[in-house]
Structures are given as C-alpha cells and as structure tokens.
Amino acid sequence: MPRYFFHVSDSIVIPDLDGVELADDAAARVEAVTAAGAMLHDHAGEFWNSGEWRVTVTDAARVVLFTICCQALAAPWPPRVYDPAPRPRLA
Secondary structure: OOEEEEEEEOOOEEOOOOOEEOOOHHHHHHHHHHHHHHHHHHOHHHHOOOOEEEEEEEOOOOOEEEEEEEEOOOOOOOOOOOOOOOOOOOO
16 A cells, blocks of 8 residues: 655644555545644634645655645735626636
C-alpha cells in the first residue's frame, strides 16, 4: 500500500513525518477532506487569524499530489450584497 503524507500550513508549516498507508489516491483525497474538516472544527477560532490554511498531500517521494486550500476573508468595505448569479468568464 502506498504511503501518503498530509502537511499542514498556515502561518507555519507542520510537516507530516509519519504519513499513513492508504489504498490509493482516491482514499487519500477522502482522508485529506476528513482530516481538514476535523482540524478546522477543532481550531475554528484560530482559523480566522491565520490567513490561508492548507493541507498538501504528497507521496513517499514528496511529490505533491493535491492540496486543499481554505481562506477566511472578512466582509468587504463598503458592504455589498451577495449575488449568486454566475458571471461570464473572460477569455
């Protein structure tokens, strides 16, 4: 079974030195989302102070496979109304 490493970073980097064996990349993606959700839940108050927060998943050779990024942003000033209508993409 391949070993995956889940490195966490916000204002500092917390490397995963042990990793975990999982069946495949799909299982690692599920684990990344589950772990990220648990970490955000357990440290919700601190999340607002850290800027961008991420979990970067690597393989045993330290090749980046995928990253989950979360960012807390305060409401803009002046206030604006949320508009859920999709906007056309610029080419």
